Amino acid sequence: MGYHWNWGIFLAQVPSGGTSYLGWMLSGLMTTLALSLSAWIIALVIGSAMGVLRTVPNRWLSGIGALYVELFRNIPLLVQLFIWYFVLPELLPERLGNAYKEINPLLQQFTAAMICLGLFTGARVCEQVRSGIDSLPRGQRLAGLALGLSGPQTYRYVLLPMAFRIIVPPLTSEFLNIFKNSAVASTIGLLELAAQGRQLVDYTAQPYESFIAVTLTFMLLNALIMSLMHRLEARVRVPGQGGHHG
Amino acid sequence: MISIRNVSKHYGSFQVLSDCSTEVEKGEVIVVCGPSGSGKSTLIKCVNGLEPFQQGEIVVNGISVGDPKTKLAKLRAHVGMVFQNFELFPHMSVSDNLAIAQIKVLGRSREEAIGRGLKLLDRVGLSAQAEKYPGQLSGGQQQRVAIARALAMDPICMLFDEPTSALDPEMVKEVLDVMVDLAQEGMTMMVVSHEMGFARRVAHRVIFMDQGRIVEDAPKEEFFGQPRSERAQQFLSKILQH
Ligand SMILES: Nc1ncnc2c1ncn2[C@@H]1O[C@H](COP(=O)(O)OP(=O)(O)OP(=O)(O)O)[C@@H](O)[C@H]1O
Ligand SMILES: [Mg+2]
Secondary structure, eight states, X not given: OOOOOOGGGGGSBOTTOSSXXXXXXXXXXXXXXXXXXXXXXXXXXXXXXXXXXXXXXXXXXXXXXXXXXXXHHHSOHHHHHXXXXXXXXXXXXXXXXXXXXXXXXXHHHHHHHHHHHHHXXXXXXXXXXXXXXXXXXXXXXXXXXXXXXXXXXXXXXXXXXXXXXXTHHHHHHHHHHHHHHGGGGGGGTOOOHHHHHHHHHHHSSOHHHHXXXXXXXXXXXXXXXXXXXXXXXXXXXXXXXXXXXX | OEEEEEEEEEETTEEEEEEEEEEEOTTOEEEEEOSTTSSHHHHHHHHTTSSOOSEEEEEETTEXXXXXXXXXXXXXXXXXXXXXXXXXXXXXXXXXXXXXXXXXXXOOOHHHHHHHHHHHHHHTTOXXXXXXXGGGSOHHHHHHHHHHXXXXXXXXXXXXXXXXXXXXXXXXXXXXXXXXXXXXXXXXXXXXXXXXXXXXXXXXXXXXXETTEEEEEEEHHHHHHOOSSHHHHHHHHHHHOO
């Protein structure tokens, strides 16, 4: 065998010059972070709004929520990405489509991936939010309304604060998933962490160093997010409601 | 104060309420009883519009509940309701439970709302628990907080849906005591309950429901003396046994 380990490879200059392989990896990490976080914000906002819609008494409104989930949860992520990146610009009105194709290709890839991941994950967040609200006793909504709170106020002050507390654990795994799923963006050419790792493999004879570095970085990200979410969970824990602190 | 006229309600083909009519005068205390599934909860939830109904009319303090133009939230703000399972908001301290609707619905300042809440907590004997959370209180305490929360809105009448039936027996009395006080101060109350001791003490009238109908609607003395319907007699003898 005789694999020649060379961890110093990260400090070597890339063939095109100007940066080291470590620079590539870091820029990949930045892209992964920016993509995942911005998509997560979209997912949270849209997912929460749609999740609420799914639980309102009005049939039309809850239908909109259901349609959204069906659409975005059942089409494979990769297919969705291709639709956003390749198909949708062609469907735009000509002027708008051309303007879109004018912009920096990097930005095109990033936007398409961000919207795609955001809406895909949003459908999953939506289902979590819905199940969180549904898991509350029915009387909670009635109690809010009986005090004279409006429907939206009842959601804002009574239902959502409890629903979100309940769903912190499943939301954590969705948050972790979005980092893993962000790797699909490499299929449309976006150089996120996994793509940079593969690039390093292509350019050097050091695949193991590259894979190990990428894997460790993802694991580190995971650990970081888990600990953040655990802290959040402890912070919002309601006194007297189960949990470890009574 | 509350008039219920020929109210009917159905879920699909299932009739929950059939042609129910009754009046609750200002200051009157009405106890509603009847077997499980007879429509008691549904009837009092119709009074503040938490349940819609298809026929008839309910007028509360001159406002028609079924009228689509009625601002239900505004009406509900002044009709207190107490639930079987308390339904305090678990993520808020007791004090915030009492303040939230005063602030968001009545537009009171936070200081005013907290102050008013504390007074009512004192009244139900719980001023020491203001900073606790509902999960840290016993059932009886939670229900007394729920009553205080409804009172904080300065209600014109109070609706109770089996307020003591989820409580351990030793806690029933502390809640009933608060309700008796309220009744004696002249609060208009509609109480779904099988606590016949409470009914005997403070009710003016007792309503007996069966299969969605008001079968009996009689002054207390008459009801406990000799209910006219056989169903009510059977029911009474069953619940008075224990
Ligand atoms: N959403 C609903 N859909 C269909 N049927 C319903 C619904 N809600 C209530 N019911 C039915 O309406 C009937 C009356 O219910 P309600 O809760 O008013 O009875 P209740 O007298 O309060 O009974 P309990 O003493 O058990 O509380 C019951 O038979 C119940 O099954
Ligand atoms: Mg009931």
